[in-house]
Amino acid sequence: LGLESAEDNFRTHNLTITGNEESSFWLPLYGNMCCRLVAQPFCMANNVMTGFLNQQQLVGSLINWRRLYCVLRGGKLFCYYTPEEIEAKMEIYSWETRIRAVDKGTKKSINNFSVINPVNGEAVTQLFAADSREELHKWMEAFWQHFYDISQWKHCCEEFMKIEIMSPRKPPLFLTKEATSVYHDMSIDSPAKHESLTDILQRKIEETDGEFLLGQQKESAPSLWAPLFDGSHQMLVQKHIVVPDAKSCPLILIAHGTE
Known part of the structure; x- marks a missing residue:
């Protein structure tokens, strides 16, 4: 199975088993197998980058900066007022991470970058600023690596695939016992522990002079009365x-x- 097989639906796949001298297979499996392949890339399931950033706001003709705690994950930049709001799931903003560094026009914008978020078919730009040049480099490297990972995982990053966990069921009877060999679990009661079915048939034939196979028994001697x-x-x-x-x-x- 490859990356192209990962999807939300079940599919039927042909079984092909290969073996060599170093690694051989025991069961001669053949036919088809029905399964669902789920891919959860690290960039979709985990936080790639976290930290405080300053977002620029325009209030009338005045420029205001507000401090936000930002999380880069799953192709988006999530913003919170405090890190504690992450556990409370109180997300205030999320932007798709199409970013670009701001040109060095002034010293004030040396640590800035913009996030472009398409809204209703139009590109809306949000301006962010890091606390230092070093912090800006960390964020930019995280952005580029994140974009590369998303491009490699292709459709698996379009939407986070969930793994359905089945509800616990009562284990089968054979799993409740101490693990033993299949022979002991499936053996039947016999006069001798190691007596095979062939031995049982041979003994019956000898005891009945062969009439066991014909389903006939000798007629018992007639009663004296x-x-x-x-x-x-x-x-x-x-x-x-x-x-x-x-x-x-x-x-x-x-x-x-x-x-």
């Missing part, structure tokens, strides 16, 4: 019962059946 109820044989069953204080006599039970 079965001929008594099948109606096809005649049997004579005798049982002796001993009666106390009496002569022993046999009790004869005769079952008749038809052939």
